[in-house]
Structure formats: structure tokens, C-alpha cells
Amino acid sequence: MKIIFWWDTEDYINPESDDALLLLLGEFRKRRIPAVFKMVGEKTRCLVERNRRDIIDALKDDLFEIGYHTNLHSAHPTIAEYTEHLDWQDGVAEILSRETEGFRLTRDTFGKEIVCYGQPGASYTPFVYGAMKAWGVPAYMGGSVYLGDDVYPSQLGGVFNIAGLWKSRASFDARAGDGALETAWANVSRLAEKLPPDGIISHGNHPNEWSLEEFWDVVNFAHGACPVPDDWKPAPLVPADVMAHRVGTFGRYLDRILEHGIEPVGIRQAMASFSTGTDKVNTSVIKELAAAWAGGSVDSYLDDRSGTTLSAAQILVLLAQAATSNSRDTFCVPAVDAPVHIEAVPGSGGTSLARETLLAAASGLVDHVEHSGTLPAAIAIPGGPGIRPAQLGVALARFTCGGGDSIAVDKVDFIPSRAVKVYGRDIGPWLIHHDAFTGENLHRYTCLLAWSYRRLLGGDGR
Numbered sequence: 123m124k125i126i127f128w129w130d131t132e133d134y135i136n137p138e139s140d141d142a143l144l145l146l147l148g149e150f151r152k153r154r155i156p157a158v159f160k161m162v163g164e165k166t167r168c169l170v171e172r173n174r175r176d177i178i179d180a181l182k183d184d185l186f187e188i189g190y191h192t193n194l195h196s197a198h199p200t201i202a203e204y205t206e207h208l209d210w211q212d213g214v215a216e217i218l219s220r221e222t223e224g225f226r227l228t229r230d231t232f233g234k235e236i237v238c239y240g241q242p243g244a245s246y247t248p249f250v251y252g253a254m255k256a257w258g259v260p261a262y263m264g265g266s267v268y269l270g271d272d273v274y275p276s277q278l279g280g281v282f283n284i285a286g287l288w289k290s291r292a293s294f295d296a297r298a299g300d301g302a303l304e305t306a307w308a309n310v311s312r313l314a315e316k317l318p319p320d321g322i323i324s325h326g327n328h329p330n331e332w333s334l335e336e337f338w339d340v341v342n343f344a345h346g347a348c349p350v351p352d353d354w355k356p357a358p359l360v361p362a363d364v365m366a367h368r369v370g371t372f373g374r375y376l377d378r379i380l381e382h383g384i385e386p387v388g389i390r391q392a393m394a395s396f397s398t399g400t401d402k403v404n405t406s407v408i409k410e411l412a413a414a415w416a417g418g419s420v421d422s423y424l425d426d427r428s429g430t431t432l433s434a435a436q437i438l439v440l441l442a443q444a445a446t447s448n449s450r451d452t453f454c455v456p457a458v459d460a461p462v463h464i465e466a467v468p469g470s471g472g473t474s475l476a477r478e479t480l481l482a483a484a485s486g487l488v489d490h491v492e493h494s495g496t497l498p499a500a501i502a503i504p505g506g507p508g509i510r511p512a513q514l515g516v517a518l519a520r521f522t523c524g525g526g527d528s529i530a531v532d533k534v535d536f537i538p539s540r541a542v543k544v545y546g547r548d549i550g551p552w553l554i555h556h557d558a559f560t561g562e563n564l565h566r567y568t569c570l571l572a573w574s575y576r577r578l579l580g581g582d583g584r
Contacts, residue, residue, distance in 0.1 A: 123314045124387045124395065125292070125323040125379065126284065127157040128263055130240065132195045133330040133338040134164040135354050140174055142333035142365055147180040149373040153380065156388040158263065160189035160240045163224020164197075166231050181232050187388045189238040189263060192245075193224030196339035196554045198348040202245040203555065207563055210462035213249030218256055225257055237389040238284075240264035243339075244550035246561070248568045251279035252462075261389050265291060265326055266550065268543045268561075268568040269575060273321050275396050277433070277576040280459060282393050287324040290317055294375060296331040296368045303375045314384055320580025322392060323384070332368045333360055339554055346556030396578040399429040404452050408444045408522065411437050415519035420512040421537040424577050433576040434538055435460060435497045438511055441518040442484035458491050460573035461499035464566055467508050472532040479504055480517055480529055487514065497573055511573065512536045538572035 129146070133139035150157050159181060169177055181188065192201050204220065205213040229236050239250060239259050244266035254262065261282040270276060270286020277283060290313055294306045313323050330338055335358040342354050349355075360368070379386070387395070407430060411423060415437070423432040432440070432455065439456045447453075475483070482504050490498055500508045509517075512534045521529050543549045545561030 123317065123319065123321065123323065123383075124385050124392065125310070125325055126387055126389070126392055127155070127325045128189070128240070129157060129159045130191055130242070130326065130328045131159045131165055132162040132191055132242065132328060133334070133357075134162060134168045135338050135342065136330065136334060136356050136359070137172060138333040138359055138365070139330040139338070140169065140172065140177060141362075142369070143329040144174075144177050144180065145366065145369040146329055146332065146372065147177070147186075149369060149376060150185060151180065151183060152373070153376055154185060155376060155380075155386045156185050156187070156391070157386070158187045158189055158238060158389055160191035160238065160263065161228045161232075162191045162195045162242075163193035163221075163227055164195070166224070166228045170231060178231060182234070187237045187390070188228065188232050188234045189240055189389075190221075190225050190228055190236045190259065191240055192242050193221050195242040196343040198343060198346055198556070200242060200245040200554065201250070202241070202247045202561065202564060203559060205247045205249050205564070206559065206561070208249070209464070210249060210252065210567060213247065213567075214252035214256070217247070217250055217253040221253065222257070237261055238263040241266065243554055244545070244552035245555065246549070247564050248279075248571045251281055251571065254281055255279075261393060263389065265324070266552070268545075268549065268565060269538075269541060269572055271577050273317060274580060275322065275392065275578050277398060277574070277578060279571055279574050280457075282396075284322070284324060284389070284392060287322070290321055290323050292323050292325045293327050294325075294372055296327075296372065297335065300371065302368075303371050303378070306375055307378050310379065310384070311382070314382070318580070320395075322387070322395075330357075332372075333365050334358060335360060343554050345553070396580055397429070398576060399431045399579050401455050402452050403430060403432075403440065403455060405444065405450075408440060408453070412441060412519040412522035415441070415516055416523045418516055418532065419535045419537055420515050422575055422577065424579075426579055429579060431576055431579055433458075433574050434515075434536070435511075435573040436576070438497065438515040438518070439488065439491050441515060441522060442487045445484045445518050445521055446481055446488060456491060457495060458574075459496045461497050461511070461570045463499045464570065465499045467500045467510055472530070473506075473509075474528045474530050475503070475517055477521070477527045477529070479506070480521060483509075483514055484518060499570065536572070538575045539569040541575075542568045542572055
């Protein structure tokens with residue numbers, strides 16, 4: 123069983139959180155345990171301005187990987203707030219405009235490539251996947267996301283996704299006193315017993331939990347409050363001896379984990395432990411995919427027996443390729459991104475497509491993906507108003523399963539979109555967000571992003 127320790131390193135107001143960070147780094151270094159520190163840009167600036175070379179040099183240790191945790195974290199507008207009402211292109215552009223300076227400062231200060239991004243609190247936005255590609259960040263790591271697997275890492279938007287993992291989450295409640303160790307260990311040992319052996323425990327904390335009695339941002343930015351820096355308030359502090367005791371208790375917790383053979387890993391090691399499986403499928407798999415979709419339910423695909431995992435977008439393109447290339451026995455798994463436009467499709471209810479019309483739509487889809495690498499949100503139909511990708515997928519599945527000259531296209535169920543969390547019900551609400559924040563538009567774009575959702579295979583991909 124593997125465990126990945128990640129730290130949202132964010133408190134740039136209280137210098138005492140720097141001391142907690144240094145002490146925690148010492149516990150990891152003593153035991154040579156890897157960990158991922160997701161740094162807020164302003165936190166990195168403060169470490170430089172406060173001349174905390176001891177911390178900066180410690181984080182340069184090869185044990186540690188550096189992630190990015192936005193530039194200002196909870197200061198308003200948060201990343202979800204300023205992208206709340208944008209479309210995909212504008213959302214990605216706005217993130218790059220506001221966040222790249224902090225990203226570059228973090229990378230350059232620690233002299234390491236940034237291995238992951240993670241959202242602050244529940245301030246999730248799907249547009250960051252586009253920004254991550256521009257930055258060259260290979261992985262997303264966080265808890266309060268709108269889409270992820272309960273247990274396994276996944277691929278989303280082409281990015282390695284250690285996000286969600288709601289059934290394999292762990293943490294250490296530093297404020298729980300001497301009972302913290304046994305409570306945290308009871309949870310980790312329970313996970314080690316019930317999770318599949320190729321799973322991974324996602325262990326997340328914040329260094330300021332060891333130095334503060336209350337979160338630094340709640341004191342300053344709750345419910346949309348936006349004080350200027352001169353008016354920022356310190357959070358209630360933990361006495362230095364209590365902080366040191368908390369850190370020592372956490373060190374004993376690390377010892378317990380090592381004694382029981384749970385293996386701490388970093389992001390890159392985790393990425394190497396999970397696979398998308400085979401890069402080719404044959405016609406028998408295509409027929410299996412078609413049979414699964416023909417009933418009207420569109421989903422991604424995972425077959426750990428053959429080592430095959432596919433996103434719904436990849437399945438749709440494979441069905442289109444197979445329908446228009448009858449002579450081929452084997453197909454390469456296509457690289458295809460999710461739609462990035464939300465489009466109203468008139469007349470998208472029940473209808474029928476003539477065989478020639480269906481094949482023309484399939485051919486047009488294949489051409490579109492080959493040229494753009496992106497699935498369209500609406501599929502052009504010769505002489506018609508167009509249909510949604512899921513409808514075309516079901517029609518192609520029925521055609522592959524032996525449909526006649528006319529293929530019925532009716533209302534379909536796109537299962538991955540059903541898994542997208544709803545802000546305020548499944549995720550959050552986050553105490554920091556302004557009270558009017560709903561995340562509704564971000565949810566809609568995540569439903570589109572779900573076309574690229576692909577659960578990964580553990581171990582050797584079997």
C-alpha cells in the first residue's frame with residue numbers, strides 16, 4: 123500500500139507558520155520520507171522576504187516535490203470566483219494572466235519544476251486544466267474537486283489526477299492533542315486494510331495546523347471579506363512548545379506508518395505506478411464498447427483483465443473510426459480532449475438518422491478530432507440541426523451492433539457527468555467564498571471535461 127503526503131503550504135500572514143513548516147520538514151528528512159509541498163505564490167514571496175533560507179534550502183532536498191497552490195489562495199477574488207462566469211478560453215486566459223507570476227516565482231525560488239497544482243480550499247475551477255497544460259504541470263492534486271475517482275488516480279483533461287479519492291483520504295488532526303496519533307493511525311490502518319493493494323492513500327494537511335488554533339484565512343477572508351494587506355490580522359497562535367510537541371507527535375505517527383510497511387511516495391513515483399493501459403484496441407473491444415453504449419448509457423471504459431482504459435471521448439472517436447473504416451482490425455487509442463464550448467443544440471430530442479447521414483457525421487467527427495484534437499460539443503449532421511456527442515455515440519453503437527438503414531437517436535444518459543460534484547451540496551460551501559458563489563457555470567464546464575475522464579490502472583496495468 124502506498125501513501126502520498128501533500129501539504130497545502132499557504133499561510134503568508136503569520137510567520138510562526140514558517141517555523142511549523144521547518145519543523146515538519148525536519149521530521150520528513152530524518153526519516154527520508156518524500157512529500158509534496160503545494161506552495162502559494164505569496165507564501166514563497168514571504169519566505170524570500172523574511173530571508174528564510176533554512177526553509178528554502180530544506181525544500182530543495184530531492185525528497186520533496188513542489189506544487190503550486192495559486193498566487194494568493196484566499197484573497198478575493200479567489201481562482202473560482204474570478205473564473206465563475208467565464209467560458210473556457212477566457213477562463214484559461216484569466217488564470218494564466220493572474221497566476222503565472224506566482225507560478226514562475228515558486229518554480230525559480232526552489233529550482234524545481236512544478237509537479238502538480240491543487241486548488242485552495244473548495245475553490246475549484248475546471249479551466250485550470252488548460253492553464254496547467256500551458257505551464258507544463260503534469261498532475262492535479264487536491265480534495266475538493268468536482269470530478270475524480272473514489273479510490274484510484276485518473277486522467278482528466280490529459281492530466282494525471284490525484285484528485286477526489288474520497289474513500290482513500292487521510293490527514294492528521296494536529297489540534298486534537300495527544301489523541302491525534304491514534305486517531306490518525308486508526309484511519310490509515312483501516313484504509314490499508316480495505317483499499318485494493320494497488321490503491322494509494324491521499325494524505326493532506328497544512329503546516330499552519332501545527333502553529334495556529336484557527337485557520338489564517340478564516341480570520342481575514344471569510345464570506346468574501348477583502349481587507350487590504352495593512353488590515354490583515356494574525357490568527358490565534360499556538361505556544362512554541364505546544365507546536366514542537368505537536369510536530370513530535372506527528373513524527374511518531376510517521377514512524378508507525380513506516381513500521382507497518384506502508385510506502386510513502388511522491389507524485390512522479392505515483393505517476394509511474396499507474397497506467398492508461400494498452401494504446402491499441404481491436405474490433406472485439408469495439409464491439410464490446412458498442413454493446414455497452416447501445417442501450418443509451420454513455421460511459422468511460424475500464425477492463426483490468428486486458429489492461430484497457432478509455433475515456434468516453436476516446437470511445438466515441440473509436441466507434442466513429444470503426445464505422446467508417448470497415449477493413450481495419452486494430453485501432454490506435456486516439457488522443458482527444460473534451461469539448462471546450464457549451465453549445466445549445468436545437469432539435470436534440472428523439473430522431474432517426476439514415477445510414478448515410480450517420481456515417482457522414484462520423485466521418486466529420488473523425489476529421490474534426492484529427493485536426494483539432496478536441497471533441498466538439500455539437501456534431502454537425504448533413505441537412506439537420508446537429509446532435510450532441512452522446513447521441514451520436516449511441517447511434518454509432520446501435521449501428522455497430524447491427525442497426526439497419528435508419529438508426530434511432532433518442533435521449534441518452536451521459537454517466538460521467540452524473541459523477542460531477544455540485545458545489546454547496548457535495549463540495550463546500552467554502553467559508554471563504556462570497557455568499558453568492560454557486561459554481562454553477564464551473565459545474566457545467568466540468569460536465570464537458572468529463573468526456574476526457576479516464577480511470578487509471580494500478581500496478582502493471584493488469
